[in-house]
Amino acid sequence: MSVFTPLQHAELAAFVAPYQLGRLLAFEGIAAGTENSNFFVSLEAGECVLTLIERPERQATLGFVVALLDRLDAAGLKVPHALRTREGRAIGELAGLPALLQPRLPGRHVLQPGVAHCRAIGDWLGRLHQLTREAALEQPNDRGFDWILEVGPLQALSLPEAERALLAETLAELAGERQHLESLPQANLHGDLFCDNALFEGAELSGVLDFHNACLGPMLLDLAIVANDWCSEPDGRLDAPRLSALLGAYGAHRPFVAREALLWPLVLRAAALRFWLSRLIAAQANAGQAVLIKDPGEFRQRLEQRRVAVPGLPFAL
Missing domain, CATH: 3.90.1200.10 (Aminoglycoside phosphotransferase (APH), C-terminal lobe)
Incomplete structure (x- = not known):
């Protein structure tokens, strides 16, 4: 499983609380990642994806990523924009790493496209x-x-x-x-x-x-x-x-x-x-x-x- 940084329920529950999306119900690591640690996160308000940015060079560009996603989302492109805390913060910190919480989009991967x-x-x-x-x-x-x-x-x-x-x-x-x-x-x-x-x-x-x-x-x-x-x-x-x-x-x-x-x-x-x-x-x-x-x-x-x-x-x- 490609989760480089494992998490505990209590620390994740404390992290998601400021997003005001309800209690943490469950979470699981996503095996497909090759650079970051990714998790499916179930909250009372819905399904989200949490990403911990592992590579230092990617940590420095996270603000750019958030700004680009906001711009694309505003234009109607289907992207997972960054969710904000009650204070309006998009980039958090969890397990000593920058963290991004985004809505989980519907659909599935098509690995043999037509x-x-x-x-x-x-x-x-x-x-x-x-x-x-x-x-x-x-x-x-x-x-x-x-x-x-x-x-x-x-x-x-x-x-x-x-x-x-x-x-x-x-x-x-x-x-x-x-x-x-x-x-x-x-x-x-x-x-x-x-x-x-x-x-x-x-x-x-x-x-x-x-x-x-x-x-x-x-x-x-x-x-x-x-x-x-x-x-x-x-x-x-x-x-x-x-x-x-x-x-x-x-x-x-x-x-x-x-x-x-x-x-x-x-x-x-x-x-x-x-x-x-x-x-x-x-x-x-x-x-x-x-x-x-x-x-x-x-x-x-x-x-x-x-x-x-x-x-x-x-x-x-």
């Missing part, structure tokens, strides 16, 4: 970017292109020869196009919009979760992260109907510019490499611990496939 799911998530992502591109909230991406180029060579030391070659080739591509990548149109990004961070009721999107990787950055990178997860076959290839649905729904909110069309294949590779690296690092850090460790090889395989053939962006200007 065309309708990809269309819905493309529409949601397009709305996020369109809403924030003109007046984005400032927050650097601590796992963007700079991070990839910094940590990539360090991870190469522990890889077999064939994988080192794949990593080196992709890093060289990114380094060569770094200036053009940094000039891509920007907005606030979700940064981690995998299938397990969205909820559906049937084919209807009921919520998007986990904004702790949100930041300001190239919109194309956010779209590539989604495409690599939502539209990939088991062998890592992109599924054309799902990708077309994703890009079409997203593109209805803003047209792609020419440099985005040119860099799209490389940004897909960069997005795959970003999660290959982060999963390698997490696997090393959590080896032997009773926490969820996601397979780094899944994104190595997707990176290999993105070097073969990638469909272009639609409606590029």
Whole structure:
């Protein structure tokens, strides 16, 4: 179970009391987390989710996350806004860690998305970017292109020869196009919009979760992260109907510019490499611990496939 910091009933009951949502009835850890400790919390007033922010770098960005969620919630996007105490405080402290209490959204994860799911998530992502591109909230991406180029060579030391070659080739591509990548149109990004961070009721999107990787950055990178997860076959290839649905729904909110069309294949590779690296690092850090460790090889395989053939962006200007 991926709960890094266990809680006792009494300490959690004291924490939730100022929210004026009634007595604590029950709580349980959520096994799916890989970075934070998350809990389902049952209160007399309803169901909530509690998150304890474990990583120090994420603790420093929690105010940004709360502000972004407030903005998206006010615009009608389906997100778990931060609940407030009677004093209006959104960020609390529990077990020595920053803590966030949010309403539990309806729906369930769809881990094998179809065309309708990809269309819905493309529409949601397009709305996020369109809403924030003109007046984005400032927050650097601590796992963007700079991070990839910094940590990539360090991870190469522990890889077999064939994988080192794949990593080196992709890093060289990114380094060569770094200036053009940094000039891509920007907005606030979700940064981690995998299938397990969205909820559906049937084919209807009921919520998007986990904004702790949100930041300001190239919109194309956010779209590539989604495409690599939502539209990939088991062998890592992109599924054309799902990708077309994703890009079409997203593109209805803003047209792609020419440099985005040119860099799209490389940004897909960069997005795959970003999660290959982060999963390698997490696997090393959590080896032997009773926490969820996601397979780094899944994104190595997707990176290999993105070097073969990638469909272009639609409606590029």
